Amino acid sequence: MTTNHTIEPGEWIRVITLRQPWATCVLAGKDIENRPRPWSWRGWLLLHAGLKTERAPLKDPLVATAIRGRQLHTGAIIGVARLADCHTDATDAPPCSPWAQPGAHHLVLADVQELALPIPITRGQLGPWRPSQDLVDQILPQLPHLAPEDTS
Numbered sequence: 001m002t003t004n005h006t007i008e009p010g011e012w013i014r015v016i017t018l019r020q021p022w023a024t025c026v027l028a029g030k031d032i033e034n035r036p037r038p039w040s041w042r043g044w045l046l047l048h049a050g051l052k053t054e055r056a057p058l059k060d061p062l063v064a065t066a067i068r069g070r071q072l073h074t075g076a077i078i079g080v081a082r083l084a085d086c087h088t089d090a091t092d093a094p095p096c097s098p099w100a101q102p103g104a105h106h107l108v109l110a111d112v113q114e115l116a117l118p119i120p121i122t123r124g125q126l127g128p129w130r131p132s133q134d135l136v137d138q139i140l141p142q143l144p145h146l147a148p149e150d151t152s
Contacts, residue, residue: 007148010130012044012148013043014043014044014045014128014129014131015045015046015047015130015135016033016046016048016107016129017048017049017129018033018047018050019052019054020049020050020052020053020073021053021057021058021063022054023047023049024067025066025067026079026081026109026112027078027079028066028067028070029066029112030099031097031099031108031109031110032096032099032100032106032108033109034099034100034101034105035086035104035106035107035126036104036105038086038088039083039086039105039107040086041128042084042085043082044081045080045128046077046079046131046135046139047078047080047081048077048078048124049072049073049074049075049076049077049078050074051074051075051124053072053074062098062099073118075120076119077118077119077121077138078114078115078118079113079114079115080111080113080139080143080146081110082109083107083108084109084110085108086105086106086108087105087106088103088105088106089106113143115142115143116142117142
């Protein structure tokens with residue numbers, strides 16, 4: 001299946017790899033992803049659950065509540081979100097979200113949607129990476145409204 005998009009997928013959508021349980025927390029309402037460096041890119045992100053699961057966060061009450069009853073998929077695209085902003089909190093300000101870590105760059109995630117059928121993919125990396133057209137074509141049947149931003 002191919003799309004009619006004339007814009008290459010790497011120009012309008014990126015992929016972010018998150019370890020579990022953080023990837024599932026995003027699907028459950030985690031609105032901030034903490035990163036060591038700021039990101040200038042804004043737009044749609046495919047949410048890729050990496051191959052590893054961090055065990056220590058599973059004991060955190062905020063995380064445990066978010067993932068309760070959910071499967072922790074690994075090695076798969078599990079959803080999509082819009083990267084709306086990236087900022088750090090002022091030193092004397094309260095955190096912008098319960099998920100915000102002090103000193104980190106906060107990727108602000110909005111319009112999160114979970115895929116009904118995760119798409120297996122074992123490749124990933126920490127920064128935003130460009131999906132292949134084949135990968136985007138596998139996602140679009142589940143999210144047919146997903147399209148490049150109107151830049152006019």
